[in-house]
Amino acid sequence: QGPFxxxxxxxxxxxxxxxxxxxxxxxxxxxxxxEYREYIARGIFEGIRDYIMKTATLKEDSGRKVVAR
Incomplete structure (x- = not known):
């Protein structure tokens, strides 16, 4: 909704x-x-990671991989 x-x-x-x-x-x-700051940070991280894992597309010849740890 922005612009921000x-x-x-x-x-x-x-x-x-x-x-x-x-x-x-x-x-x-x-x-x-x-503990609360870690909880918030973990939620932000997991949300971004999940978005990337669902939407990332790489060319076959790029040699790069999306890795979730």
Missing amino acids: YDLIGAAMPSILVETSFITHEKEGAMLATS
């Missing part, structure tokens, strides 16, 4: 991720924990 000011001028496909509000009492407290 933060993404204007990006020379590649881009996303804007808003995970929590630091000024919200409960969300701010959760953001202070490494």
Whole structure:
């Protein structure tokens, strides 16, 4: 839905991720924990990885592979 000011001028496909509000009492407290930040990071990673795995196409002769670890 955009355009988003933060993404204007990006020379590649881009996303804007808003995970929590630091000024919200409960969300701010959760953001202070490494466990919650890891949970958020893992969700972002898995979403991007899943998108790439579903949409990536490479030419046969490129020699490159998409690898999920």
